[in-house]
Amino acid sequence: MTLTADPATVEQSTAERTHRVSRRRMRLRPAELVSGIVLLFLLVAAVAPQLLTFYDPLAIQPSDAFRAPSLLHWFGTDESGRDVYTRVIYGARSSLLIGVFATIIGLGLALILGAIAGLGSRPVDFAVNRLLEVLFAFPGLLLALLFITIFGVGVVTSTIAVGLATAPGYARIIRTQIISTRRSGYVEAATILGRSRRAVFGRNILPNVAWPLLALATLGIGQAIVWASALSFLGLGAVPPAAEWGAMLSAGRTYMTNAWWLTFFPGIFVVLSAAAATVLGHSIQRRNREL
Amino acid sequence: MTAVVALPSARRPLTAWRWVATRLAGAVFVLWAVATLTFFSIRLIPGDPAEAILGGPGSRATPEALAQVREQYGFNQPLFVQYLNEIGRLARGDFGTSYALKAPVTTVILEGAGNTLILAAVSLAVAWLIAIGLAVWATRGGRVSRAIATGLEIVSAAVPNFWLATIFILIFSIGLHWLPPVSAPGIPGLVLPVLTLAIPLAGFLGQVMRESLLNALDAPFTLSARARGESETGVTLKHALRHAALPGISLSGWAFGSLISGAVVVETVFARPGLGRSLLNAVLIRDIPVVIGVVMVVALVYIVVTLLTDLADRIADPRLRNP
Numbered sequence: 237m238t239l240t241a242d243p244a245t246v247e248q249s250t251a252e253r254t255h256r257v258s259r260r261r262m263r264l265r266p267a268e269l270v271s272g273i274v275l276l277f278l279l280v281a282a283v284a285p286q287l288l289t290f291y292d293p294l295a296i297q298p299s300d301a302f303r304a305p306s307l308l309h310w311f312g313t314d315e316s317g318r319d320v321y322t323r324v325i326y327g328a329r330s331s332l333l334i335g336v337f338a339t340i341i342g343l344g345l346a347l348i349l350g351a352i353a354g355l356g357s358r359p360v361d362f363a364v365n366r367l368l369e370v371l372f373a374f375p376g377l378l379l380a381l382l383f384i385t386i387f388g389v390g391v392v393t394s395t396i397a398v399g400l401a402t403a404p405g406y407a408r409i410i411r412t413q414i415i416s417t418r419r420s421g422y423v424e425a426a427t428i429l430g431r432s433r434r435a436v437f438g439r440n441i442l443p444n445v446a447w448p449l450l451a452l453a454t455l456g457i458g459q460a461i462v463w464a465s466a467l468s469f470l471g472l473g474a475v476p477p478a479a480e481w482g483a484m485l486s487a488g489r490t491y492m493t494n495a496w497w498l499t500f501f502p503g504i505f506v507v508l509s510a511a512a513a514t515v516l517g518h519s520i521q522r523r524n525r526e527l
Numbered sequence: 528m529t530a531v532v533a534l535p536s537a538r539r540p541l542t543a544w545r546w547v548a549t550r551l552a553g554a555v556f557v558l559w560a561v562a563t564l565t566f567f568s569i570r571l572i573p574g575d576p577a578e579a580i581l582g583g584p585g586s587r588a589t590p591e592a593l594a595q596v597r598e599q600y601g602f603n604q605p606l607f608v609q610y611l612n613e614i615g616r617l618a619r620g621d622f623g624t625s626y627a628l629k630a631p632v633t634t635v636i637l638e639g640a641g642n643t644l645i646l647a648a649v650s651l652a653v654a655w656l657i658a659i660g661l662a663v664w665a666t667r668g669g670r671v672s673r674a675i676a677t678g679l680e681i682v683s684a685a686v687p688n689f690w691l692a693t694i695f696i697l698i699f700s701i702g703l704h705w706l707p708p709v710s711a712p713g714i715p716g717l718v719l720p721v722l723t724l725a726i727p728l729a730g731f732l733g734q735v736m737r738e739s740l741l742n743a744l745d746a747p748f749t750l751s752a753r754a755r756g757e758s759e760t761g762v763t764l765k766h767a768l769r770h771a772a773l774p775g776i777s778l779s780g781w782a783f784g785s786l787i788s789g790a791v792v793v794e795t796v797f798a799r800p801g802l803g804r805s806l807l808n809a810v811l812i813r814d815i816p817v818v819i820g821v822v823m824v825v826a827l828v829y830i831v832v833t834l835l836t837d838l839a840d841r842i843a844d845p846r847l848r849n850p
Contacts, residue, residue: 267678369553370560373826375784375789385810386571386819393558462687466792469689470807482689487797489693495695510685 239403244491271512281328291295291319292330292481293326302495312497314488320497326506331407331509334473335461336478339453340461341399346406347449355437364411379465384472391480394473397461406452410445417444451520452480458513465506479526481506550837554830559827562617565819568612572813574604579835590689622820632820633803638825643794643801647786649717650724652784655775657729662736662771666744666781676737688789692796710800720797724789728782732754732775740771777840780833787825 263274281288294318303313311320316395353364358398374382380397387393417423418441426440468482476487488498583815588596597603598656601612602718616623622632665675665676699706706715737762743749752766753759790803798804802821 252586267681275570296813345815364557366560370557370564373557373561373829374822375781375825375829378784378787378825381791381806381810382565382568382818382822385813385815386568389811417601458685462685466687466689469687470792471811485690485693492693493701496701499690499697501695503687506687507682507685507691510687511682514681514685 247415258494264524265519266450266513271515271519273378274508274512275516278328278332278505278512282332283323284327285322285326285329288325289319289322291322293318293323293505294477305497306422310504311501312495314484314495314498315491320501321386321482323479323484324481324501327481327484328509330391330478330480331465331506332457332473334391334398334464335457335509337404338395338398338464339456341396342402342456343406343449343453345399345451348411349403350410350414353411354418355441357358360412364407368404368407374401377401377466380463380467381472384467387431390473391471394464397467401463402460406456409452410449413445414441414447417441420437420444447524449520451517451524452522453517454513455517458517459512460508462510517526546841547838550834554628554834555607557830558827559614560825562614562819562823563610565822566613569819571604572815615821620824623816625809625814625817627809627814627817635817636802637826639800639805642799643787643790643803644725646717646720646793646799646801647783650721650728650784650786650789651779653721653725653731654728657725658732658736659768659772661729661733662740663718663768665733665761666736666740667763676695676733680730680733681736682730683726684734686727688731689724689792689796690729691726692719692793695723696796697745700732715797716797720793720799723793723796724786727789728785730783731785732778734843735774735778736771740767743767743770773840777836778816779836780829783832784829787829789844 237503248280285293296318297313298316300309300313302315305312309319309321311324314320314323349364349368353361353368355496357363371379371432378401380394383397383400384393385395423436423440431439464473465480465482465485468480469486469487474480474483476483484502485499487504488495491498577593577600578588581592581596601609604612620633622636623628625632625635628635641790661676661680665673696719706719709716740763743762746767748768748770749762752762757765787803790801791807792803793799793806794801794804802825805817806821808814808822
């Protein structure tokens with residue numbers, strides 16, 4: 237027996253431990269599993285709603301108006317006798333699409349601004365930062381409301397408005413991420429090795445910014461769904477006969493005293509999708525940190 | 528590498544007064560830019576503003592009336608002159624006259640601002656209380672309470688306030704008849720709007736608080752407090768919580784913004800007079816002077832709040848003062 241440990245065994249056990257730790261951390265948590273199932277369900281509802289319900293979301297049946305939730309109508313019926321469960325399921329498509337497109341618009345704008353600031357010279361960075369500061373002075377929904385004042389009410393404008401309103405926040409995060417990546421050792425090494433600026437950006441910087449961006453996008457879709465449904469609820473987005481969650485809630489508010497299910501169920505779906513996206517986004521962030 | 532990040536301060540350490548002066552100049556610049564951006568983007572609106580003042584294209588205003596309105600509001604002047612006039616008026620705190628209400632925008636804003644400010648301030652306080660409670664509970668308790676607190680934070684941060692408001696009305700007004708469904712004057716009318724605004728905000732603040740509270744409870748200064756014989760409650764309340772509140776305080780500017788957005792929804796649902804509802808109505812009928820006025824006032828307050836939180840950070844954390 238010698239006092240000094242054999243380097244090979246030490247290395248091996250360390251590797252084993254790291255492996256075990258990472259395995260444990262990578263295991264799916266219950267909250268992540270539930271969120272995954274919720275998102276899968278919403279995705280099926282968005283792609284093929286007819287698989288989950290047999291009613292027609294727009295078919296009017298006045299004799300069936302205001303039925304309370306039952307086995308026949310799980311979420312009850314609305315003022316025109318339409319099945320609320322069916323309308324909520326069909327609403328998944330527009331709500332998810334609005335959320336996804338708003339996030340794409342927001343992140344796209346942010347990526348352009350963030351990349352210009354993060355990669356440009358110092359005066360460029362300064363200018364973009366001042367622009368972001370000005371945009372930040374319109375807190376929350378204000379930028380969206382201003383945009384809707386100019387371009388009018390509707391689904392398309394409200395989607396763009398939500399994207400626009402979220403862009404400054406993303407841009408700031410992306411800029412910080414790019415700058416910290418640009419100053420990292422491997423980017424320096426790649427530059428010293430004589431790689432072109434474009435190659436360094438494409439091969440070294442972009443992949444390292446992409447992961448955090450995916451987490452941001454997932455978190456963002458949840459928030460975008462909430463914001464877009466808020467705009468519809470206020471009468472600035474999708475308009476009532478459409479099966480959109482915010483619009484359904486807004487229409488159901490008139491009958492709140494006698495038909496609670498008209499406002500309850502569409503809202504539950506907004507909460508579910510936003511919470512599931514948040515959990516998933518956090519889990520991507522965590523995995524990314526521990527990789 | 529760090530020298531590059533800290534260059535502006537490394538070059539010449541900013542004295543407190545110079546820091547304040549720089550930040551004030553920055554604030555004035557941002558306000559001017561906000562006014563300019565708003566002015567020119569409002570001019571993108573299709574249609575004749577004179578027609579909008581006289582009640583929209585459907586009202587069939589006579590050419591004489593249109594000409595008179597253009598003269599009165601200065602629409603017949605070159606765009607740049609209109610812009611200079613507008614900036615001059617805004618700088619004097621004159622926001623013009625509402626198209627719809629035919630009243631000065633300043634009056635409209637002053638009438639609503641008090642209500643919204645009370646709503647926002649009380650909601651912020653309640654949100655802080657809930658967030659601190661959740662964070663302390665999550666860090667003090669075992670695995671189960673931590674899991675429950677985390678779940679509550681995520682769900683409450685994901686709950687849209689318009690739905691929360693509706694559910695509160697369903698339960699407490701229609702179901703139990705405890706509280707009025709529309710905002711009545713006095714405390715009872717304030718309870719549901721405040722809870723609606725406070726709960727989602729508490730979810731966000733709680734997430735931030737819990738993380739920093741955990742860090743603070745592991746920090747050397749809590750260890751030394753424990754070593755001095757301080758009770759666990761005393762350590763949490765006197766030492767850790769104070770430290771943990773810092774990132775939350777820095778978020779106050781953001782919280783204010785989210786409260787204003789929330790006020791638009793909550794004041795509409797509870798039919799409560801205030802800035803948010805005035806803004807929404809103005810957006811819906813395109814009452815442009817009111818939109819500009821409210822946006823400018825909110826931007827001004829937001830900038831002031833951000834400035835104050837930065838100042839508070841500098842006072843609380845000496846490291847920011849002497850880099």
